[in-house]
Amino acid sequence: SAVISQKPSRDICQRGTSLTIQCQVDSQVTMMFWYRQQPGQSLTLIATANQGSEATYESGFVIDKFPISRPNLTFSTLTVSNMSPEDSSIYLCSVEDLTGIGGELFFGEGSRLTVL
Amino acid sequence: DAKTTQPTSMDCAEGRAANLPCNHSTISGNEYVYWYRQIHSQGPQYIIHGLKNNETNEMASLIITEDRKSSTLILPHATLRDTAVYYCIVRVGGVLTGANSKLTFGKGITLSVRP
Numbered sequence: 001s002a003v004i005s006q007k008p009s010r011d012i013c014q015r016g017t018s019l020t021i022q023c024q025v026d027s028q029v030t031m032m033f034w035y036r037q038q039p040g041q042s043l044t045l046i047a048t049a050n051q052g053s054e055a056t057y058e059s060g061f062v063i064d065k066f067p068i069s070r071p072n073l074t075f076s077t078l079t080v081s082n083m084s085p086e087d088s089s090i091y092l093c094s095v096e097d098l099t100g101i102g103g104e105l106f107f108g109e110g111s112r113l114t115v116l
Numbered sequence: 117d118a119k120t121t122q123p124t125s126m127d128c129a130e131g132r133a134a135n136l137p138c139n140h141s142t143i144s145g146n147e148y149v150y151w152y153r154q155i156h157s158q159g160p161q162y163i164i165h166g167l168k169n170n171e172t173n174e175m176a177s178l179i180i181t182e183d184r185k186s187s188t189l190i191l192p193h194a195t196l197r198d199t200a201v202y203y204c205i206v207r208v209g210g211v212l213t214g215a216n217s218k219l220t221f222g223k224g225i226t227l228s229v230r231p
């Protein structure tokens with residue numbers, strides 16, 4: 001199974017600022033996914049990040065608000081731009097296990113963001 | 117939208133089997149049934165998945181009905197550490213499916229294991 005490290009694990013930010021979350025995987029993976037989990041809610045997919053191409057965003061999420069980088073097969077960043085209190089959430093990175101027949105996903109521990 | 121429906125919550129006694137139901141009446145022939153769980157303040161954890169045959173691993177068993185419209189996750193001997201939100205998800209499986217490999221989470225079922 002893949003080991004996923006996210007930084008920061010938590011942060012408190014001021015309204016109007018931006019924060020970049022890093023996701024590091026211990027093996028090369030093709031697909032990386034970024035999810036958001038608002039307080040008391042389930043997970044919502046923000047975007048899919050492929051190495052060498054622009055990220056594909058889900059409905060309701062735009063690149064200007066959540067720019068994503070994917071410079072290589074083991075690393076990705078998600079930036080939450082111009083933050084407001086509504087962006088207070090846990091942001092999770094996940095990758096697909098290429099060794100599994102069904103391609104299960106593995107998740108990082110998440111980055112808990114609080115916007116004041 | 118999630119393609120599955122689950123009860124909101126259930127509980128069971130420690131040491132007993134926990135049977136978590138899931139309905140997926142619109143499942144397609146190439147879609148697998150996946151189960152994940154999320155223990156409080158942690159990232160989701162893969163449990164098991166299956167296509168049409170029953171599956172068992174060290175964590176749980178997955179029973180899929182013959183018509184594939186429903187399934188049950190069985191934790192044979194629940195412990196307090198199994199208290200979590202359990203998500204039943206259907207998706208196309210396989211490593212070559214690209215964007216179809218993304219997971220769409222529903223609300224899940226909250227399992228509370230009592231001493």
